[in-house]
Amino acid sequence: MPDAGRSRRTETEPHEERAGLLSRVRRPGRYVGGEFNVRRKPAGEPLVVLSYPDVYEIGVSNPALQILYCHLNDATPAAAERAYCPWPDMADLMRAQRVPLWTLETGRPVREAALWGFTLPHELTFTNILEMLDLAGVPLHAAERGEDDPIVLGGGPAVANPLPMAAFFDAFFVGEAEGRLCELVDAVAAGTRAARLRALARVPGVWVTALPPDGPVARQVFAGFSGSSPVTRPLVPLLEAVHDRVVLEVARGCTAGCRFCQAGMWYRPVRERPVETIVAAADEALRQTGCDEVSLMSLSSCDYGGIEEAVRRIRELRPGLRVSLPSLRVDSAAVSLARMGNEHRGSVTLAPEAGRQRLRDAINKRVADGMLTDAATATFRGGFTGLKLYFMIGLPGEDDDDVRAIAALTNATQGVARSIAGGRARVSAAVSAFVPKAATPFQWERFAGEEEVARRQRLLRDVWPRGVKLSMHDARAAVVEARLALGGEELAALVEGAWRRGARFDGWSEHFSLERWELAAAEAGLDLRNADVSAAFGELSGLSSSTLLPWERVIDPLVDRGFLLAERERAGEATTTADCRLGDCSACGVCRPGVTMDLVI
Amino acid sequence: MTWLLLHFERRGAARYLSHLDTARALQRTFARAGLQLALSQGMRPKPRLSLGLPLPVGVAGLDELAVAELAADQTSRAHEILAKLKMAAAEGLAPLAVEMSDKRLRLEPVAAQYKCLVPADVGALTAAAAEYALADAAPVERVSPKGRRTVDLKRYVAQVRVEPAAEGAALLFSVRHRADGAARPDEVVRELVRRAGGEDAVPLVTRLNVVYDGLPVGASGRESERT
Numbered sequence: 100m101p102d103a104g105r106s107r108r109t110e111t112e113p114h115e116e117r118a119g120l121l122s123r124v125r126r127p128g129r130y131v132g133g134e135f136n137v138r139r140k141p142a143g144e145p146l147v148v149l150s151y152p153d154v155y156e157i158g159v160s161n162p163a164l165q166i167l168y169c170h171l172n173d174a175t176p177a178a179a180e181r182a183y184c185p186w187p188d189m190a191d192l193m194r195a196q197r198v199p200l201w202t203l204e205t206g207r208p209v210r211e212a213a214l215w216g217f218t219l220p221h222e223l224t225f226t227n228i229l230e231m232l233d234l235a236g237v238p239l240h241a242a243e244r245g246e247d248d249p250i251v252l253g254g255g256p257a258v259a260n261p262l263p264m265a266a267f268f269d270a271f272f273v274g275e276a277e278g279r280l281c282e283l284v285d286a287v288a289a290g291t292r293a294a295r296l297r298a299l300a301r302v303p304g305v306w307v308t309a310l311p312p313d314g315p316v317a318r319q320v321f322a323g324f325s326g327s328s329p330v331t332r333p334l335v336p337l338l339e340a341v342h343d344r345v346v347l348e349v350a351r352g353c354t355a356g357c358r359f360c361q362a363g364m365w366y367r368p369v370r371e372r373p374v375e376t377i378v379a380a381a382d383e384a385l386r387q388t389g390c391d392e393v394s395l396m397s398l399s400s401c402d403y404g405g406i407e408e409a410v411r412r413i414r415e416l417r418p419g420l421r422v423s424l425p426s427l428r429v430d431s432a433a434v435s436l437a438r439m440g441n442e443h444r445g446s447v448t449l450a451p452e453a454g455r456q457r458l459r460d461a462i463n464k465r466v467a468d469g470m471l472t473d474a475a476t477a478t479f480r481g482g483f484t485g486l487k488l489y490f491m492i493g494l495p496g497e498d499d500d501d502v503r504a505i506a507a508l509t510n511a512t513q514g515v516a517r518s519i520a521g522g523r524a525r526v527s528a529a530v531s532a533f534v535p536k537a538a539t540p541f542q543w544e545r546f547a548g549e550e551e552v553a554r555r556q557r558l559l560r561d562v563w564p565r566g567v568k569l570s571m572h573d574a575r576a577a578v579v580e581a582r583l584a585l586g587g588e589e590l591a592a593l594v595e596g597a598w599r600r601g602a603r604f605d606g607w608s609e610h611f612s613l614e615r616w617e618l619a620a621a622e623a624g625l626d627l628r629n630a631d632v633s634a635a636f637g638e639l640s641g642l643s644s645s646t647l648l649p650w651e652r653v654i655d656p657l658v659d660r661g662f663l664l665a666e667r668e669r670a671g672e673a674t675t676t677a678d679c680r681l682g683d684c685s686a687c688g689v690c691r692p693g694v695t696m697d698l699v700i
Numbered sequence: 701m702t703w704l705l706l707h708f709e710r711r712g713a714a715r716y717l718s719h720l721d722t723a724r725a726l727q728r729t730f731a732r733a734g735l736q737l738a739l740s741q742g743m744r745p746k747p748r749l750s751l752g753l754p755l756p757v758g759v760a761g762l763d764e765l766a767v768a769e770l771a772a773d774q775t776s777r778a779h780e781i782l783a784k785l786k787m788a789a790a791e792g793l794a795p796l797a798v799e800m801s802d803k804r805l806r807l808e809p810v811a812a813q814y815k816c817l818v819p820a821d822v823g824a825l826t827a828a829a830a831e832y833a834l835a836d837a838a839p840v841e842r843v844s845p846k847g848r849r850t851v852d853l854k855r856y857v858a859q860v861r862v863e864p865a866a867e868g869a870a871l872l873f874s875v876r877h878r879a880d881g882a883a884r885p886d887e888v889v890r891e892l893v894r895r896a897g898g899e900d901a902v903p904l905v906t907r908l909n910v911v912y913d914g915l916p917v918g919a920s921g922r923e924s925e926r927t
Contacts, residue, residue: 114712114713115904118758118902118904119901122902122904127716127757128713128717128718128721128757130716131713131716132713133712133713133714133791133792135725135728137791337713337714337717337721337725339720388728388732389728389729389730389731389732389788
């Protein structure tokens, strides 16, 4: 068992000296670790700190960080410890008392790490990264760091365009790092900082920001994915978690080809794990976590070739066990729900994304009009009592009728729900604002703008069906997200300026203030609403592909630029592209020797 | 029906858990140990596990109690259950002893003993404790989400013992639990420190044990493995 042989005295009390801080903040359990399956390697070298730049409850369950944490501790000589972004009450107190950011595992200052890895989940966490660097006492700018400072490395999906954060990072890892952890650990063992950075630059997938790249850095694909096991001994927080279940990654990548979706482009090709691996991992993970629910995770779980067998065999492991699929597709939901049996509580989430067929075709969301009705019928017949719908507004080519159609589609779904489940049925919808992201066919598109998004939101509210809960993305936060998503290196001044004015936790509406960003933009001489890359957009208006977008000079997402441009063109024509897992290669350019689709069946 | 009484300690990182989080973490310890708890009746069955007197967030407990009912087919050998729980426990929530019972035990707290190290002068604290012992009342103001009210600490804590400790002094006291509630340990410590003219600080309190109605206190007759 994992906890045998620990020496309690040194290991349970690393945070005693910070009692004065901990007793004055909300939820002090955020700052002390002590989770089930926590790893401690006080003698491990080098010290690597892993961070998710949001509050503990959000960060602790992040599957990517769980993978890196377990692999680094269990399979390399390094000691991997963690730090999350302190909530403002704690951050302010730490500054007042001059206590630097510490690791949860041993309470050591984060500054002592040789390598400090951040995952960059999305743009609205960027100011939290500066907040954490500052709280740790690490110079904000990579150029100002000295021999004793950690090497600050960024990873995660937002590295598709790392330029706005490049000044603050010593290096970025582009893509999936599982296969390169030993090389990364070895590289940071070199004698001087300069030697460490040179060694890092030699690791495939690493862009060292201070060194001129030979060319765009190729995204790394973990070729051993299918042959590897999911994490079976994950951290299980003692604080109430967002989700209390075993998460098993059954497949990586998705080739459904939704044209707005960064993950769908970024994690290609599709790789699946054998059912045998999944069932064995489920058995072990259930033992290690004490959970009574298993979630089979991937970008599109019901596409997983072994789904039926995996669900059946995992159910057989324990009586009463629940198996959930977090990402159902509208087109196959009815079938998937039928497979899952008839013993449910809770709710199902489906993402039609757009209200009308033509627009769904344009974004390559291959959902026909009747499919949502079928899926809703299956949901409520299957015993679920809730259905949540995801939509976007502000998509390229969207008109007001498309927006109204979201309400009409929701209303029809509500009708289906009521007719089957009566008053118990709950239908809700979340409508976000479309933000174009790097490395997608829509990277050449524009964000609709705050006023336009707000106008369409009002339009939607005016025709919204009674009795259906509607939640909408803050159009003001989307302004910042959109600017950073397609920005260049000059945006470092904007991020820093906003943070210096108090921006942090921008993804939390109670902490977000657009005014800080506007002031920072004015000070930096930047237009917050109109991207400077508009020059590049202008030249591309005729789809001449000669001008590279800023991030294309440093990051190679493996997806072929010609494919992205062609997909954008097909979007304009509302022509769909088939999922290549069904046999028709769409020539996205990702597959190559050593990087191929890997399916169970 | 197999009821069991679990003695456990809560310290280190776990001292910062809420009462609810503590209960959930113990529940998970049983699950990780492969010990199935009986489920309650009703629409949403919950494992039958309840804790005694809640430990405030930030307070460590050296001998806390939980009562659980095991599912019908589970082992009823105390030492086996204890061994399994120890293997499965989170590091700050260590199981100390298990006692079996053939009836459901109700945990009605009567009193609780606390200890707190304070970095203040032993002499001044001793004088303050003497003054406190003689006082008729010791009203303090309690602020809660429900509002402000005055609590007389003397109704719950008759006296406080002061002992010299490595860096300052240790305060030891017993809080009586009455129908109208009890004093909070940090209120008692702050009051003593205030009377001694010390600086107000948030004390690091440890609960030594809790006296429950009808139950023996402490380690009598049970397997204790504290080191």
